[in-house]
Amino acid sequence: MRIRILGTAAGGGVPQWNCACPGCAAARADPRLRRRHASLAVEADAGRWYVVNATPDLGEQIEECPPLRPGPARRHTPVAGVILTDAELDHTLGLPRLREAPTLRIIATDTVREALCGGLRLDRVLAPYAGLSWATLPHEAPEALDGGPLEIQGITVSGKRPRYAADLDAEPAGDAWVVALRIRDRRDGKALVYAPALAAWPAGLDRALHDADCVFIDGTFWDDEEPRxxxxxxxTAVEMGHLPITGPDGTAERLAALPAARRLYTHLNNTNPLVDPADGGHRRLAAMGIDVAREREVIEL
Ligand SMILES: [Zn+2]
Structure with missing residues (x-):
């Protein structure tokens, strides 16, 4: 399985347009410290890629990732579609940026689809530009992705809704508001779990994490008090729907205990000290066998 990291930041990115915190100021001064919104690209079949979460940076992220650039035919794109892990704005605002395509394939839970259509009215807004082709992200059992070698499954993590959907009636579509995406390659059995938003660590997720060769976990906040x-x-971080890395609710010990060969934090908020590559937290995590996801890193499983 081929994976390209397209971005590693939480909502706002690094730097965030209206923020002069030390992390954002440093990234303004040194472009190497910039982080785009968290996203991955996964190769579904030779030359066909799915983007996991459509961030506000998606246009730039495609340009910065050579395998995702169009060609050789004038309007041929290797981007087959988008898989969504939730309906948060920083994971979905990139969808309108893809409106130049004749059709746009979106794989999401029914709950997320209902939020985007009923809450954001994305289907109505985009219909005059691009046909939306929705597919349900399976969550009971894995299913093949477009009949190819990869199988995908959304593992429900929490019922944390985006703020815009707080009063949306989503009863008919279930409660799979936030999922972790599990992708398994049937050619060699290697599995990836991508969980950029963890309000909880439920048993189903824990099983999938123990069965994975590469795991990406919510690294939004270093500790619970960081937002305040x-x-x-x-x-607090927990009240905002993100288990912190350290402290009583911290995920680092559990992440370090997983058998996966690659264990990474992603989705860093600009307040997280880890946005500074010299921060001591990197060494502390490295000693536990944990990496912080790097912009434009390529992972071959
Ligand atoms: Zn900032």
Whole structure:
């Protein structure tokens, strides 16, 4: 399985347009420290790629990733579609950026689809530009992706809704608001789990994580108090729907205990000290066998 990391930042990116915190200021001064919104590309079949989550940076992310660039035919794109792990704005605002395509294939849970259509009215807005071709992300059992060698499954993580969908009636579509994406290659059995938003660590997720060769976990906040200490929120990390890396609810010990060959944090908020490559947290995590996902890294499983 071929995986390309397209971005590693939480909502806002690094730097965030209205933020002069140390992490954002440093990234303005040194472009090497910039982080785009968290996203992956996974090769579904030779030359056909799915993008996992459509961020506001998606146009630039495609340009920065050579296998995703169009060609050789004038309007041929290797981007087969988008798989969504939730309906948050920083994971879906990139969909309108793909509206130049005649059709846009989107794989998501029914809950996420309902939020995007009923809450954001994305289907109505985009219909005059691009036909939306929706497919349901299977969550009971894995299913083949487009009949190819990869199988995909969404593992429900939490019922945390995007703020715009707080009062949306999503009863008929279930409660799979946030999933971890599991992708398994049937050619060699290698599996990837991508979980950029973890409000909880449920048993089903734990099983999938133990069975994976490469796992990406929510690294939004270093500790629970970080959002309040930074002054941008009255809520703690847990209250914002993100288990922190360290502390009583921290995920680092559990991540380090997984048998996966690659264990990575992604989705870093610009307040997270890990946005500084010199921060001591990197060494502390490295000693536990944990990496912080790097922009444009290529992973071959
Ligand atoms: Zn900042």
């Amino acid at each position: 200490r930074s002054g941008f929120s009255q809520r």
